[in-house]
Amino acid sequence: MTVKSLLPLYTDHPDREGRDRLEILTALIGAPAFDPIFRDVIIRIPQGHRVYQWACVVDACERARHSGLDLCSTHFQEWGTARESGTTRAEFLTTAEPLPRAEYDREGSCLICPDRPTSPRTELRLCIRHYGAWKYSVSVRDAPVDFDQWVTDQEPCEGYGNCQVTVCPGLAMSPLGLCCWHRHRYMRDRRPGGAALPSSWWQRYEKQGQPVRVSYTDQNAFRAWCAAVDPAPRPEQVNLHGLRPLLRAEIQWSLFAHTQQDRHSIWKLDWIQKLVNLARERDAGSLTDLDLDGFPRFHTAIVKKMLHYLRLVYFTPQQAREAGFIETDHFGIRFPARASHIDLTAISQRWLRDLLWDYTADLISSPRRPRTAAPIDGIRRACTELSAFLEVDATSGGHDPSALRVEHMTRSSPTRGTVNRTACRRW
Known part of the structure; x- marks a missing residue:
């Protein structure tokens, strides 16, 4: 399923389209009115957000x-x-x-070692090394141990760097180079590349101040896994790492635009993250590159809504006319129970399509515009029928209006008189 109304406008310079659209979105995202929480590569939604409630x-x-x-x-x-x-x-x-954050959702640095992550098994905000030391200290003393004083007395340990997964911003929990979540994911995926640490590595190497060497059965396979695996799921965030710049900007703008609607559908953050993961997996350069036929139903609905928000940004009314559609939102109009987008590309004759666009634009801009979309649907259907008739019956498919005669109008009986009279005047 492709989106015709967002296909390239500049067929002679296809690279221009992406640059122009990225420049537009970059300017909008940098504007003061744009919510700054959507500017980051990792979008963190605060608790109690009005739209993205998690x-x-x-x-x-x-x-x-x-x-x-x-x-x-x-x-x-x-x-x-x-x-x-x-x-x-x-x-x-x-x-x-109220309950504290679940263990598997916690992240952050150790109170003692800022370059090491906290252990997921404790609420004390200690790395695995100092958590073990704290438990040992408590077990060998008869008197209670003051935790704050104990923390002050400890020496920080050197960290292991960032997680080697390309899209993960977390800290590695061991010399293996993976955060806690990705370490479990690596084991679940049956350890591609066979990355492993030597037995008793802390006592034999790190405790002695010696480097810990990681062994591999296939280091390239391990690197490929790190490049392809998804980020750790977090209930309050959307991780956009690894996306191409235009696609990242499109999602940032769409998430913000969705918050500006008086009435909006529910977009759960885990749905958005799964959509991002699918787009990253397919190496899409833009939302228009995605094949929606292969997407789950709720993802397809979200992408289509995002594309609508982008149409309003990418296209002026005149550009929409050139591309073959009309957006009622461009005119400040939204008919009840109807989307803003009206596709006119089924009308193959350019002159007839432009005639219908101008007629519709005048109609919805007038002080006596219709209250529902029924008149617009009727005239669009009539023009589509007229277009199909001309393709079959008229010279050159009816693409040259100067070659058409009154008999073409009178013989197109399925079409409506209003359209015929309007078209006749143009002829």
Whole structure:
């Protein structure tokens, strides 16, 4: 499925289209009115956002919503129990205890080692090395240990650098060079390339101040896996790393434009991230490059809406006329239960298509414009029928209006009289 109304305008200079569109979006994204949270390569949505709502509705709960609900999985189970006992939802939300971020969703640096990530198994914000040291310190002392003082007394350890996965901004948790999430993903994918650390590497090498060497059965396969694997899913963010510049700007602008609508469909952040991952996997240069036939239904709906937002940016009304469509949003009009986009490309004769465009633009711009899209649908259908008739019956398919005569108008019986009379005047 291709989007005809967003195909290149500059067929003689195809490289110009991408440059022009990227320049337009870059200027819009840099404007003061643009929400700065959408400017970053990693878009982090704050808790309680009006449009992109991802957090549990229990006050101060830091966990993500579960399976299309507005509660996290734990509070959803608690609500089911409370409802059976007769508790109302309002009472439950008032009395429910907020929960901290789930372990697998935590990220950040160790309190002692800023270059090492926190261990996912603890809320103490310590790396694995210092978490183990803290547990040991507590176990060997009879008296309670002051945690803050203990942290002050510790020496920071050197980090392992960033995660080697191309699109991951996290810190590596070991000399293997992978963050916690990607280490588990690597094991689940059956260790492509066979990257491994020597046994007892900390005691034998790192503790002794010696470098830890990583072994591979196929280092190129490991590098290929790092380049292809998706980023770690985070409930509050969309990771745009690895996208081509135009596609990244298109998604940033579309996410912002979606927040400016009075009425908008629900776009879940995990849906957006999966869409980004699909586009990255296919190395798309623009949303117009994506084959929507291979996309899940809800992703297809999101892409089509994004393309609508981009049409309003990429095309002026005159350019829309050249491309063969009309956007009612260009005229500040949106008919009830109808999209802004009206496709006119089924009308093959350019003169007839331009005539219909001008007629429709005048109609929706007039003080007595119709209240619904029914008149526009009717005249577009009539012009489409007239176009099909002329292609078959008229000389040269009706593309030369000077060769048409009144009999062509009178013989095109399926079409409507208004269209025939208007076309006749133009002839």
